[in-house]
Amino acid sequence: MYLKRLELLGFKSFPDKTVVKLTPGVTAVVGPNGCGKSNILDALRWVLGEQKVSLLRGSKMEEIIFNGTRDLKPLGMAEVTLVIQNNKGILPTEYSEVQITRRLFRSGESEYLLNKVPCRLKDITEMLMDTGIGAHVYSMIQQDMVDAILSDRTDDRRFLFEEAA
Amino acid sequence: MYLKRLELLGFKSFPDKTVVKLTPGVTAVVGPNGCGKSNILDALRWVLGEQKVSLLRGSKMEEIIFNGTRDLKPLGMAEVTLVIQNNKGILPTEYSEVQITRRLFRSGESEYLLNKVPCRLKDITEMLMDTGIGAHVYSMIQQDMVDAILSDRTDDRRFLFEEAA
Amino acid sequence: AKNLFLSTFEEVRKNFQQVFEELFTGGQADIRLLSEDDPLESPIEIIARPRGKKLLSITQMSGGERALTAISLLFAIYLVKPSPFCILDEIDAPLDDANIHRFLKIIKNFSDQTQFIIITHNKITMEASDNLYGITMEQPGITKVVSVRFQEDVQEGVVDTSLDR
Amino acid sequence: AKNLFLSTFEEVRKNFQQVFEELFTGGQADIRLLSEDDPLESPIEIIARPRGKKLLSITQMSGGERALTAISLLFAIYLVKPSPFCILDEIDAPLDDANIHRFLKIIKNFSDQTQFIIITHNKITMEASDNLYGITMEQPGITKVVSVRFQEDVQEGVVDTSLDR
Ligand SMILES: Nc1ncnc2c1ncn2[C@@H]1O[C@H](COP(=O)(O)OP(=O)(O)OP(=O)(O)O)[C@@H](O)[C@H]1O
Numbered sequence: 001m002y003l004k005r006l007e008l009l010g011f012k013s014f015p016d017k018t019v020v021k022l023t024p025g026v027t028a029v030v031g032p033n034g035c036g037k038s039n040i041l042d043a044l045r046w047v048l049g050e051q052k053v054s055l056l057r058g059s060k061m062e063e064i065i066f067n068g069t070r071d072l073k074p075l076g077m078a079e080v081t082l083v084i085q086n087n088k089g090i091l092p093t094e095y096s097e098v099q100i101t102r103r104l105f106r107s108g109e110s111e112y113l114l115n116k117v118p119c120r121l122k123d124i125t126e127m128l129m130d131t132g133i134g135a136h137v138y139s140m141i142q143q144d145m146v147d148a149i150l151s152d153r154t155d156d157r158r159f160l161f162e163e164a165a
Numbered sequence: 166m167y168l169k170r171l172e173l174l175g176f177k178s179f180p181d182k183t184v185v186k187l188t189p190g191v192t193a194v195v196g197p198n199g200c201g202k203s204n205i206l207d208a209l210r211w212v213l214g215e216q217k218v219s220l221l222r223g224s225k226m227e228e229i230i231f232n233g234t235r236d237l238k239p240l241g242m243a244e245v246t247l248v249i250q251n252n253k254g255i256l257p258t259e260y261s262e263v264q265i266t267r268r269l270f271r272s273g274e275s276e277y278l279l280n281k282v283p284c285r286l287k288d289i290t291e292m293l294m295d296t297g298i299g300a301h302v303y304s305m306i307q308q309d310m311v312d313a314i315l316s317d318r319t320d321d322r323r324f325l326f327e328e329a330a
Numbered sequence: 331a332k333n334l335f336l337s338t339f340e341e342v343r344k345n346f347q348q349v350f351e352e353l354f355t356g357g358q359a360d361i362r363l364l365s366e367d368d369p370l371e372s373p374i375e376i377i378a379r380p381r382g383k384k385l386l387s388i389t390q391m392s393g394g395e396r397a398l399t400a401i402s403l404l405f406a407i408y409l410v411k412p413s414p415f416c417i418l419d420e421i422d423a424p425l426d427d428a429n430i431h432r433f434l435k436i437i438k439n440f441s442d443q444t445q446f447i448i449i450t451h452n453k454i455t456m457e458a459s460d461n462l463y464g465i466t467m468e469q470p471g472i473t474k475v476v477s478v479r480f481q482e483d484v485q486e487g488v489v490d491t492s493l494d495r
Numbered sequence: 496a497k498n499l500f501l502s503t504f505e506e507v508r509k510n511f512q513q514v515f516e517e518l519f520t521g522g523q524a525d526i527r528l529l530s531e532d533d534p535l536e537s538p539i540e541i542i543a544r545p546r547g548k549k550l551l552s553i554t555q556m557s558g559g560e561r562a563l564t565a566i567s568l569l570f571a572i573y574l575v576k577p578s579p580f581c582i583l584d585e586i587d588a589p590l591d592d593a594n595i596h597r598f599l600k601i602i603k604n605f606s607d608q609t610q611f612i613i614i615t616h617n618k619i620t621m622e623a624s625d626n627l628y629g630i631t632m633e634q635p636g637i638t639k640v641v642s643v644r645f646q647e648d649v650q651e652g653v654v655d656t657s658l659d660r
Pocket residue numbers: 011012013031032033034035036037038039040063064065066067068471545548551555556557558559560589
């Protein structure tokens with residue numbers, strides 16, 4: 001089972017629909033400062049149901065919607081779709097591909113879809129349970145996590161173990 | 166006026182006397198992880214009178230004394246000397262070179278010397294006042310300072326301005 | 331729950347000792363529950379001693395040593411329940427060349443069962459990857475994703491991380 | 496004291512706008528006292544907008560953009576009262592190649608009145624420096640300092656940061 005592609009529309013610095021094809025093996029993502037690399041990680045975290053806005057570098061969830069540039073107006077909705085290849089039949093579905101979609105409107109309304117059918121976040125997390133797919137600390141590692149894990153002051157280390165157990 | 170050399174003896178990973186010659190211009194310091202580069206910065210901070218143990222990465226001041234390796238025993242004293250070239254006559258002394266020395270013994274006893282003559286830390290800081298030489302935030306910049314300066318939660322940004330005023 | 335946590339803890343502990351020894355080419359590391367009779371609430375202590383060095387507190391280790399120690403712990407936990415994907419955002423930034431090679435070797439070993447996406451500015455990491463995505467912002471504020479090298483079409487060429495010159 | 500602080504603040508502010516604009520090849524930045532009538536206690540706000548982008552909070556900026564913003568502020572303060580020396584410990588780690596060049600250009604400009612010591616793993620920074628110190632640990636736990644290149648004797652050669660292979 002592996003991630004097949006990520007589709008971003010209206011999410012942070014992706015006003016137009018962008019498809020990021022994902023392949024097995026090791027993929028390096030490179031580019032200048034501020035061009036959008038970490039935003040891709042944020043998009044994956046978000047579509048997997050992340051609710052902590054601080055982990056998306058915002059102060060409110062609305063901030064993940066494309067808010068315009070010098071030349072473009074802000075958009076009213078952000079949508080990210082993750083397509084997972086179900087080649088080992090691990091996911092409880094007869095489809096060979098599973099699509100998870102999350103949408104957020106400026107009104108605050110949000111939607112989740114499984115294979116384009118509206119559902120609840122609960123349905124998605126239940127399907128992914130025990131697959132290892134999720135916004136786990138050990139699946140998405142960022143530079144500032146090093147200090148958090150080694151510090152005695154935060155609960156991050158504790159939390160790591162609880163996620164694995 | 167510029168820093169001429171730094172002499173380390175018994176400080177962190179420098180059990181034997183080590184002389185680091187310093188020249189005008191831009192000097193790059195390179196080497197593998199853990200080989201002692203940041204320790205040199207710590208030594209300069211310490212000889213200029215740093216009292217905050219946390220800024221020296223320790224929990225008590227005694228930890229800056231060489232505490233041994235697999236093959237060597239710990240030492241009983243740490244000593245660092247900074248030699249400053251007084252070519253512009255900025256420092257209030259007739260010497261062309263000024264030596265600042267700091268020593269710490271395991272007993273906790275500590276000494277300061279100016280041109281090898283024992284003195285108080287106060288004498289050193291008074292001499293250096295208005296020269297710009299000191300353990301200022303903007304003279305010794307480390308990676309983790311970036312977040313501290315940009316964070317609204319710490320006083321570091323405030324403190325930066327107070328140091329400059 | 332308590333027994334599940336304890337058995338997971340033991341497994342992480344063995345993995346941690348192994349991964350650390352590989353990344354540090356020697357040395358020893360361990361994790362301990364500070365209060366053994368209350369595992370679910372107990373703080374977890376990390377002990378790390380690079381090869382040939384004496385045991386020091388985590389705070390006294392160098393930037394790169396700390397990063398490698400945190401990475402060892404994260405991989406130790408990952409090994410308990412490998413996730414199908416793992417995204418690393420500039421984790422290689424504090425590492426020297428030799429440590430980057432060791433880090434990439436471990437990732438290669440895990441990459442048959444896990445898709446790795448490594449955001450990086452480092453040339454060694456780029457060279458070692460199977461696939462390469464270039465991210466740019468030709469129009470300010472708008473991210474563009476370009477596939478630079480895919481496993482099927484290995485092209486040689488100089489990759490300039492500052493694609494915006 | 497209040498007037499000294501206010502005039503220093505104004506000077507830092509002008510410097511910050513200038514340095515930011517140079518490091519970001521455009522864009523705008525500012526600092527503001529949140530409570531103007533109580534300057535000595537007031538929090539200081541940082542506002543930064545890279546070229547072509549819309550104003551975002553500091554937390555939404557990328558890792559490299561944040562580093563450059565903090566560096567701009569540190570240099571803005573340094574310019575008020577330039578210190579004879581400045582040590583930078585791996586400040587270039589989150590920067591892409593083009594930004595490292597801009598950062599080094601500013602340092603070169605200041606290097607006639609300030610001695611810069613840059614601890615780095617980055618090849619571009621090493622190449623650009625006047626002098627180069629190699630630090631190694633042939634015997635574990637014991638630092639050895641080797642002068643690799645001094646301004647008087649410019650040698651060409653490949654510098655391997657992992658001198659311990
Ligand atoms: N809601 C939003 N609307 C539009 N643009 C946004 C939004 N949120 C973030 N951005 C843009 O994303 C940029 C940051 O992108 P990102 O953090 O992915 O950079 P990066 O490629 O990881 O860079 P670095 O190498 O410095 O880490 C910001 O500068 C901003 O322009």
